[in-house]
Amino acid sequence: xxxxxxxxxxxxxxxxxxxxxxxxxxxxxxxxxxxxxxxxxxxxxxxxxxxxxxxxxxxxxxxxxxxxxxxxxxxxxxxxxxxxxxxxxxxxxxxxxxxxxxxxxxxxxxxxxxxxxxxxxxxxxxxxxxxxxxxxxxxxxxxxxxxxxxxxxxxx
Numbered sequence: 001x002x003x004x005x006x007x008x009x010x011x012x013x014x015x016x017x018x019x020x021x022x023x024x025x026x027x028x029x030x031x032x033x034x035x036x037x038x039x040x041x042x043x044x045x046x047x048x049x050x051x052x053x054x055x056x057x058x059x060x061x062x063x064x065x066x067x068x069x070x071x072x073x074x075x076x077x078x079x080x081x082x083x084x085x086x087x088x089x090x091x092x093x094x095x096x097x098x099x100x101x102x103x104x105x106x107x108x109x110x111x112x113x114x115x116x117x118x119x120x121x122x123x124x125x126x127x128x129x130x131x132x133x134x135x136x137x138x139x140x141x142x143x144x145x146x147x148x149x150x151x152x153x154x155x156x
Contacts, residue, residue: 002042002050003126005043007039008039008119009035009036016028016032019031063136068133069136071136071139071140071143074139075087079092084139086142101121
């Protein structure tokens with residue numbers, strides 16, 4: 001949510017700085033000044049959510065982005081075999097829906113709307129990537145706790 005909020009705020013700032021023509025009936029000034037605080041609200045909520053999770057002692061995902069990316073095939077293989085029940089089927093279905101939405105020509109907000117039309121795709125993409133990253137990081141933690149050292153992950 002922090003990344004998505006930052007993206008929205010940055011988009012609003014870029015609209016204010018570089019856009020002169022109206023966007024879907026809105027002046028660029030209005031669009032920019034609406035997007036900047038909206039993005040800051042999303043980023044702030046993301047920071048608060050992360051702090052709350054840490055305060056409650058929830059274990060966070062582990063691994064750097066490359067390690068997490070390499071873990072995704074193992075995650076799906078282990079999940080399909082039934083050995084990793086921590087990943088709900090609904091989460092995998094949501095990932096599939098997000099992928100279909102991203103490649104589909106049908107959009108909630110049409111692409112011909114200058115900035116707003118791309119924002120829904122960007123939001124879905126950011127959610128998908130962050131969700132996959134968190135899930136693979138949690139899988140790495142699970143893999144480590146089960147002592148699977150064959151993957152280069154140290155046992156606890």
